[in-house]
Amino acid sequence: MKNTLKAQLRTLRPLPFVLLLAAGIINSVGVTMFLAPVHLYDSGISGTSMLLWQITPEAYTLSLFLLILNVPLFLFGLKKQGIVFTIYSLWAVFVYSAAxxxxxxxxxxxxxxxxxxxxxxxxxxxxxxxxxxxxxxxxTIRFGGAIDGIEVMAVIFAKMLGLTVGTFVMIYNVLLYIAIGILFRSWVLPLYSIVTYCAAIKAVDFIVEGLDKAKSAMIVTSKADAISEALSEAFGRGITHIGAKGYYSGADQTIIYFVVNRFQIAKLKALVTEVDPAAFITISEVSDVLGRSVQK
Incomplete structure (x- = not known):
C-alpha cells in the first residue's frame, strides 16, 4: 500500500499546480465579480456556498463555505478518486477560496x-x-482535478441511487435553484442562474474537449485497401482494419476504424464515397484520444 501511494505521489508535477492556480483564480473572478454581486448562483457546491453566504452573518464568508463544504467531500472520495486527483482538487479549491x-x-x-x-x-x-x-x-478538469465537490458526490452516490453522474448533478442543481426560488419568493434569480449553469457547461465542454473535438468513423466496405490508401494520403494517420461478414449476404467485409476532427468529416465522406459509393459509414463522438497514430 505504501509503495503504491509513493508511486502515485511521484506522478505529481509542478505544472498542473501552476495551471490549477490560474483555474482557481479565473473561477473566483466569474463568481465574485459577475454572479455574487447581483445574487446569481453558480451550480453545485459552489452555488450552495454562495447561498449560505447570502443568508448567514457577514462573518461567514464565501471562502469559508467553499472550504467547509468541499474539503470533506474530496477527502471522503479519496479512495475512489485517488490521491493525485484529491491533491490537485484540494489545491484548486484552496486557490478558489483564497482568491x-x-x-x-x-x-x-x-x-x-x-x-x-x-x-x-x-x-x-x-x-x-x-x-x-x-x-x-x-x-481544473483538464489538468487532473475538480473544483466542486458535487462531482465527487455524484461518483459516490449516483450508482447507489440508480442514476448517471450527469443526472445526479442535474437533479442537485435543480433542487438548489428551487430552494433559492422558495427561500427568496422569486423565480427571476433562479431562472437567470439556470442561464449561468448552461453557459458554464458549454465553457467546460469547450475547455475539456476543445474546438477540435475528435470523431470516430467506422466504414464498412469491400474496398478497404483502396479507401485506406486514400484516407492515409489525405490525413496521414494510422488506420485500423477489423474483419467483418455481412449477415444477409454472407459476403466478407472490412470495417475501417478512423479518427478525425469535426472539420474533416465532410472530406472523409467525400473520399470514401468516391472510392466506394456503397460503403456504410457511421460517425460517433470520441470523448478523449490517447496515444499517437500518425503515418511515418
Missing part, C-alpha cells in the same frame, strides 16, 4: 451591489459569469 476572499475583502473593488464589469445587468452577469467560471472549472 474569492482577496477579491471580496482586500482588493479595492466594490462587488457588494453590482458587477464591476456588467453593472446590475442580470443577463450579462449570468452569461459572462457562467462562461468565466466554466472556463475555470474546465481547466
Amino acid at each position: 474569492s476572499y482577496v477579491i471580496t475583502n482586500i482588493l479595492p473593488v466594490d462587488v457588494s451591489t453590482a458587477s464591476p464589469f456588467a453593472g446590475q445587468d442580470l443577463l450579462l452577469c449570468a452569461l459572462f459569469g457562467g462562461l468565466i467560471s466554466g472556463i475555470g472549472s474546465g481547466m
Whole structure:
C-alpha cells in the first residue's frame, strides 16, 4: 500500500499546480465579480456556498463555505478518486477560496451591489459569469482535478441511487435553484442562474474537449485497401482494419476504424464515397484520444 501511494505521489508535477492556480483564480473572478454581486448562483457546491453566504452573518464568508463544504467531500472520495486527483482538487479549491476572499475583502473593488464589469445587468452577469467560471472549472478538469465537490458526490452516490453522474448533478442543481426560488419568493434569480449553469457547461465542454473535438468513423466496405490508401494520403494517420461478414449476404467485409476532427468529416465522406459509393459509414463522438497514430 505504501509503495503504491509513493508511486502515485511521484506522478505529481509542478505544472498542473501552476495551471490549477490560474483555474482557481479565473473561477473566483466569474463568481465574485459577475454572479455574487447581483445574487446569481453558480451550480453545485459552489452555488450552495454562495447561498449560505447570502443568508448567514457577514462573518461567514464565501471562502469559508467553499472550504467547509468541499474539503470533506474530496477527502471522503479519496479512495475512489485517488490521491493525485484529491491533491490537485484540494489545491484548486484552496486557490478558489483564497482568491474569492482577496477579491471580496482586500482588493479595492466594490462587488457588494453590482458587477464591476456588467453593472446590475442580470443577463450579462449570468452569461459572462457562467462562461468565466466554466472556463475555470474546465481547466481544473483538464489538468487532473475538480473544483466542486458535487462531482465527487455524484461518483459516490449516483450508482447507489440508480442514476448517471450527469443526472445526479442535474437533479442537485435543480433542487438548489428551487430552494433559492422558495427561500427568496422569486423565480427571476433562479431562472437567470439556470442561464449561468448552461453557459458554464458549454465553457467546460469547450475547455475539456476543445474546438477540435475528435470523431470516430467506422466504414464498412469491400474496398478497404483502396479507401485506406486514400484516407492515409489525405490525413496521414494510422488506420485500423477489423474483419467483418455481412449477415444477409454472407459476403466478407472490412470495417475501417478512423479518427478525425469535426472539420474533416465532410472530406472523409467525400473520399470514401468516391472510392466506394456503397460503403456504410457511421460517425460517433470520441470523448478523449490517447496515444499517437500518425503515418511515418
